[in-house]
Each structure stands twice: as C-alpha cells, then as structure tokens.
Amino acid sequence: xxxxxxxxxxxxxxxxxxxxxxxxxVTFEVTDGNSTCIKADxxxxxxxxxxxxxxxxAARFALPSAAAEGNGSSCGxxxxxxxxxxxxxxxxxxxxxxxRDRRLYRVANISLQYNLSDTSTFPQSSSTVLMTVMTNATExxxxxxxxxxxxxxxxxxxxxxxxxxxxxxxxxxxMSGANLSTDESVCSADQxxxxxxPTQSPRTTTAPSPVPPPAPERGNYTLxxxxxxxxxxxxxxxxLNITHRSKSLNQMVSEVVxxxxxxxxxxxxxxxxxxxxxxxxxxxxxxxxxTLNSTTQKYYLSAVNVSAFWPDMTDRxxxxxxxxxxxxxxxxxxxMCSAEQTLSIVPSFSINTFRLQLQPFNVTASRFSAVEECRxxxxxxxxxxxxxxxxxxxxxIVLIAYLIGRKRTHAGYQTI
Ligand SMILES: *[C@@H]1O[C@H](CO)[C@@H](O)[C@H](O)[C@H]1NC(C)=O
Ligand SMILES: *[C@@H]1O[C@H](CO)[C@@H](O)[C@H](O)[C@H]1NC(C)=O
Ligand SMILES: *[C@@H]1O[C@H](CO)[C@@H](O)[C@H](O)[C@H]1NC(C)=O
Ligand SMILES: *[C@@H]1O[C@H](CO)[C@@H](O)[C@H](O)[C@H]1NC(C)=O
Ligand SMILES: *[C@@H]1O[C@H](CO)[C@@H](O)[C@H](O)[C@H]1NC(C)=O
Ligand SMILES: *[C@@H]1O[C@H](CO)[C@@H](O)[C@H](O)[C@H]1NC(C)=O
Ligand SMILES: *[C@@H]1O[C@H](CO)[C@@H](O)[C@H](O)[C@H]1NC(C)=O
Ligand SMILES: *[C@@H]1O[C@H](CO)[C@@H](O)[C@H](O)[C@H]1NC(C)=O
Ligand SMILES: *[C@@H]1O[C@H](CO)[C@@H](O)[C@H](O)[C@H]1NC(C)=O
Ligand SMILES: *[C@@H]1O[C@H](CO)[C@@H](O)[C@H](O)[C@H]1NC(C)=O
Ligand SMILES: *[C@@H]1O[C@H](CO)[C@@H](O)[C@H](O)[C@H]1NC(C)=O
Ligand SMILES: *[C@@H]1O[C@H](CO)[C@@H](O)[C@H](O)[C@H]1NC(C)=O
Numbered sequence: 001x002x003x004x005x006x007x008x009x010x011x012x013x014x015x016x017x018x019x020x021x022x023x024x025x026v027t028f029e030v031t032d033g034n035s036t037c038i039k040a041d042x043x044x045x046x047x048x049x050x051x052x053x054x055x056x057x058a059a060r061f062a063l064p065s066a067a068a069e070g071n072g073s074s075c076g077x078x079x080x081x082x083x084x085x086x087x088x089x090x091x092x093x094x095x096x097x098x099x100r101d102r103r104l105y106r107v108a109n110i111s112l113q114y115n116l117s118d119t120s121t122f123p124q125s126s127s128t129v130l131m132t133v134m135t136n137a138t139e140x141x142x143x144x145x146x147x148x149x150x151x152x153x154x155x156x157x158x159x160x161x162x163x164x165x166x167x168x169x170x171x172x173x174x175m176s177g178a179n180l181s182t183d184e185s186v187c188s189a190d191q192x193x194x195x196x197x198p199t200q201s202p203r204t205t206t207a208p209s210p211v212p213p214p215a216p217e218r219g220n221y222t223l224x225x226x227x228x229x230x231x232x233x234x235x236x237x238x239x240l241n242i243t244h245r246s247k248s249l250n251q252m253v254s255e256v257v258x259x260x261x262x263x264x265x266x267x268x269x270x271x272x273x274x275x276x277x278x279x280x281x282x283x284x285x286x287x288x289x290x291t292l293n294s295t296t297q298k299y300y301l302s303a304v305n306v307s308a309f310w311p312d313m314t315d316r317x318x319x320x321x322x323x324x325x326x327x328x329x330x331x332x333x334x335x336m337c338s339a340e341q342t343l344s345i346v347p348s349f350s351i352n353t354f355r356l357q358l359q360p361f362n363v364t365a366s367r368f369s370a371v372e373e374c375r376x377x378x379x380x381x382x383x384x385x386x387x388x389x390x391x392x393x394x395x396x397i398v399l400i401a402y403l404i405g406r407k408r409t410h411a412g413y414q415t416i
Contacts (some may be wrong), residue, residue: 003413019025026043027041028041028070029087031072031075032074035075036177037076037082042140044165045061045063046163046164046165046168048161067158070084070314072085076098083095089115090121106140106141108136110164113130113131114130133316146181149248150168150189151168151169168248183253184254186256191257218235219234225270227290229362232359233358237353239353240351241351242317242349244312244313244315246313254383259281276290284310289302289307290361294333303324304324305320327356332369334359335357335371336372337356337376339376339378
C-alpha cells in the first residue's frame with residue numbers, strides 16, 4: 001500500500017487559466033499493489049478554537065500542499081473499510097473512512113487529530129495534548145464507479161471546537177480503474193449555482209443531500225390559455241445527463257443533474273398541432289415541442305432543445321434535435337410512463353424521465369384524459385399477469401394429476 005500525493009499548484013503556474021478552483025487542491029492516491037482504490041483531489045481548511053493561557057483563540061489553516069504521506073491509508077478488504085489518512089504539519093492527521101453498499105459508496109467517518117503542542121499552529125495554547133475529533137454524519141456519497149464532485153464548499157462540524165470545510169473535491173473510492181471515472185456524482189450544492197451560504201445550525205453539515213442523483217422530484221408543469229383554462233399538462237421528474245468538458249478536470253465528463261421543480265418555471269404555447277413547453281431553471285433552459293399528426297391522430301415529442309451553463313462547464317452547452325419521435329400517444333389521451341425512460345436527444349445529451357404523465361393537446365376541464373401507457377409500464381403490468389396465469393395453470397395441472405391419480409387408486413381397490 002502506498003500513498004502518493006501531488007499538488008495542483010505547480011500545474012497551475014503553467015496553466016494559469018482555469019486554476020481559480022484548483023489553487024490549493026492536493027491530490028492523494030491510495031494503492032494496493034498496483035491497483036488504485038482511492039483517489040482524492042481536495043481542498044480542506046480547518047477552523048479550530050483552543051484554550052490559550054489567557055482565553056481562547058481560533059486557528060484557521062488550510063491543508064498544506066506539502067501534506068506528508070499518510071501511513072495509515074489502506075485499501076481495506078475482508079471487512080476492513082478503505083481509508084485515506086493524510087498527515088500534515090507537526091503531528092496532525094485527517095482521516096476519511098469509506099463504506100459502500102451495492103449502489104453507493106460514502107465517506108462514513110471523518111476524523112481529525114490535531115496536536116496542540118504545535119505552537120506555530122496553536123500559539124499560546126494552554127494544553128499540549130493530541131486531540132482527536134470525529135463525525136460519522138457526513139453527506140459525502142456517490143454512485144459506485146462514479147467520481148464524487150463538489151466544487152462548492154461544505155462545512156462539517158467535527159466537534160464544537162472544530163469545523164472542517166471542503167471545497168473543490170473530486171474523489172472516488174472503490175475504484176475499478178486507475179483513473180477517476182468520467183461519470184460524476186455531483187453534490188447538490190453544485191447543482192444550483194445560487195449556492196446557499198452555509199448558514200445552517202452549527203452541528204448539521206451544510207453538506208449536500210445524497211449526491212447520486214436520487215430520482216428527481218416530480219414537477220407539475222401546466223400551461224394555460226388566455227382565458228385561464230389549462231391547455232398543456234405535464235407531471236414528471238426530469239434528470240438531465242450532459243456530456244461536456246469539465247472546467248476543473250479539463251476532460252469530458254457526464255454530469256447528471258435533476259431539474260428541481262421548485263426552482264423551475266414553465267412557459268410556452270399551446271396550438272392545434274404544435275405545442276411547446278419551456279422549462280426554465282437557474283442555469284438551464286429546456287424546450288419541448290409536441291406535434292400532432294392529424295393523419296394518424298397521434299401526437300409525439302418532436303423536438304427538444306437545451307441551453308445550460310453549469311458551474312463546471314467551460315462553455316454554455318447548447319444542443320437540440322428537431323426530428324424526434326418520442327412519447328407517442330393517441331390524440332385525446334394522456335401519455336403515461338411511470339417507469340424510468342431515457343430520451344436520447346443527441347449523443348451528448350439525454351433526459352431520464354420519471355413518473356411521467358403529460359397531455360399537450362385537447363385538455364378538457366384542466367384534467368388528464370384517459371391514459372395510454374408506455375410499453376415498459378405495460379410490460380411491468382404484464383409480468384404479474386403472466387406469473388398469475390402460470391401459477392393458475394400449475395395449480396390446475398396438479399389438481400388434474402391428483403384427481404386422475406385418485407381415480408386410478410380407486411380403480412385399483414375395486415379390482416381387488
Ligand atoms: C501488477 O503487478 C504485477 C507484478 O507486480 C504484474 O504482473 C501485473 O501485470 C501488474 N498489473 C497491472 C495491471 O499493471
Ligand atoms: C477550555 O477551557 C474551558 C474552561 O476554562 C474548559 O471548559 C474547556 O474544556 C477547555 N477546552 C479545551 C478544548 O480544553
Ligand atoms: C493573550 O496574551 C497575549 C500576549 O500575552 C496577547 O497578545 C493576546 O492579545 C492576549 N489575548 C487575549 C484574548 O487577551
Ligand atoms: C456514529 O454516530 C452515531 C450517532 O451519532 C453513534 O451512535 C455511533 O456510535 C457512531 N459510530 C461511529 C463508528 O462513530
Ligand atoms: C463497477 O465497475 C466494475 C468494473 O468495471 C464492475 O465489475 C462493477 O459491477 C461496477 N459496479 C457498479 C455498481 O456499476
Ligand atoms: C463552526 O461552524 C458553525 C456554523 O457555521 C459556527 O457557528 C461555529 O462558530 C464554527 N466553529 C468554529 C470553531 O469555527
Ligand atoms: C398541478 O397543479 C394544478 C394547479 O397548478 C393543480 O390543480 C393540480 O391538482 C396539480 N396536480 C398534482 C398532481 O399535484
Ligand atoms: C376558452 O375556453 C374554451 C373552453 O375551454 C375554449 O373553447 C376556447 O377556445 C378558449 N378560448 C381561447 C381564446 O383560448
Ligand atoms: C449519462 O450519459 C452517459 C453517456 O451517454 C452514460 O454513460 C451514463 O450512464 C448516463 N448516466 C445516467 C445516470 O443516465
Ligand atoms: C423547495 O422544496 C423544498 C423541499 O422540497 C422546500 O423545503 C422549499 O420550501 C421549497 N422552496 C420553494 C421556494 O418552494
Ligand atoms: C403523419 O404521419 C404520416 C404517417 O406516418 C406521415 O406520412 C405524414 O408525413 C405525417 N404528417 C406530418 C405532418 O408529419
Ligand atoms: C435561458 O433563457 C433566458 C431567456 O432567454 C436567458 O436569459 C438565459 O441566459 C438562458 N439560460 C441559459 C442557461 O441558457
């Protein structure tokens with residue numbers, strides 16, 4: 001097991017641009033033999049209050065780029081979780097302990113050991129002991145085989161005296177390759193740019209809610225006519241998956257972000273053969289165009305356009321496709337798909353839909369008309385039916401076999 005570390009600072013001098021975030025990020029790599037299990041690129045700063053000879057004082061310092069190699073790091077195995085231990089300064093150490101389940105991995109525990117006898121960090125400290133504080137209330141989690149990414153800063157309280165602030169984090173544990181996955185789990189703080197200032201109560205972490213995009217919340221998007229009657233109804237959870245060049249990684253990444261109904265406004269227009277629904281979030285504009293084919297008496301999603309400028313994008317992402325044929329449904333009906341569906345718009349952009357029901361034409365009384373279900377839902381319904389029929393058949397066969405058997409034995413008795 002070895003730990004390698006390197007500082008991004010050197011790279012920054014040569015790159016000069018795009019290093020605003022990476023200025024103090026330090027990279028760590030935990031390997032076992034020649035396979036890498038943890039890679040972490042992070043920026044950490046500490047705020048520690050301690051007792052001095054005449055009161056209390058606060059020490060604030062960042063994880064130095066010269067952080068020494070940790071000797072307690074390990075890839076774990078056989079019930080032992082992987083661990084990243086970073087030691088720095090005069091006897092200080094930061095430890096991240098990981099855990100995983102079938103789908104996610106997370107930082108299960110963060111601990112900090114700090115040495116109050118280090119007078120350059122803790123001048124006039126009245127104590128010289130080695131303190132250890134820890135928390136297992138961390139919100140850092142990501143899908144397996146994806147990189148946890150959180151450019152925004154988040155503060156974790158390790159004790160009443162110690163706060164730890166992470167920013168510009170990119171890390172992965174339980175790695176399946178030697179490099180960070182290009183698939184990313186983006187923390188929720190990064191998903192909305194108007195990052196809420198960390199003004200929450202002291203003990204709770206500002207930490208983003210679980211990162212692996214959970215199923216998105218279901219939005220209720222309705223368009224109304226001039227006379228105030230609803231003309232387009234849509235209930236759906238939307239998850240956008242955009243492949244773009246990451247500003248901080250300088251490589252292509254697939255970023256998956258949920259549209260938050262809360263922060264989304266719906267606009268657009270209803271027509272007899274064309275309806276558009278425009279969803280606007282802080283950093284994302286999304287336009288759906290529905291077309292009604294009066295020959296076939298079917299409507300369908302014919303075009304999708306997106307314009308997004310997310311924090312880690314080098315440029316505004318603008319894409320669209322005007323020759324789609326998704327979500328086809330008979331006119332006068334509403335289209336429903338409870339199962340997750342992926343709409344591939346262009347190679348670099350897809351939308352995952354969840355619990356979707358929509359009707360862009362012929363809405364009466366502001367209510368959905370009779371439902372036409374997507375094939376996945378129909379198949380999902382079919383499975384229990386098939387199983388039921390199969391079971392009934394089996395019961396019948398057993399019953400017949402039993403009756404025949406009984407008759408035979410009866411016949412046997414009679415001949416004797
Ligand atoms: C790992 O190291 C062993 C020997 O140390 C070598 O045989 C093997 O090819 C290496 N595997 C990889 C993926 O580099
Ligand atoms: C600092 O001093 C106060 C009172 O003097 C004491 O209650 C507290 O435990 C001390 N804190 C530490 C970290 O030693
Ligand atoms: C504690 O004493 C030091 C020097 O003795 C002084 O610089 C510092 O301001 C004092 N702090 C407080 C809180 O009185
Ligand atoms: C994690 O936190 C819970 C509740 O705060 C506590 O009961 C538990 O002992 C902690 N576990 C570890 C390993 O620290
Ligand atoms: C992660 O990747 C490894 C190797 O590619 C694979 O065996 C494993 O099933 C993947 N895990 C998940 C949850 O996708
Ligand atoms: C830790 O953060 C909380 C909330 O932001 C703050 O109230 C507290 O004073 C901080 N403590 C230290 C030691 O910085
Ligand atoms: C959606 O919103 C409309 C009005 O804005 C409301 O009448 C309707 O009940 C809502 N539908 C659901 C499923 O919440
Ligand atoms: C107003 O609503 C009625 C009944 O829903 C509809 O027939 C009519 O076309 C609407 N008027 C306009 C201007 O959209
Ligand atoms: C996002 O898109 C990429 C590239 O098409 C794909 O590999 C990845 O599985 C998608 N992720 C999700 C959660 O849809
Ligand atoms: C957004 O949703 C969250 C929880 O889902 C809720 O706490 C918050 O009040 C909502 N904000 C607005 C502006 O509706
Ligand atoms: C409607 O559908 C028919 C049959 O698929 C097709 O030939 C026709 O071009 C479509 N009309 C429009 C306006 O798209
Ligand atoms: C979304 O559209 C509005 C209005 O056209 C525009 O001001 C904004 O810049 C757009 N946002 C994105 C991310 O493209």
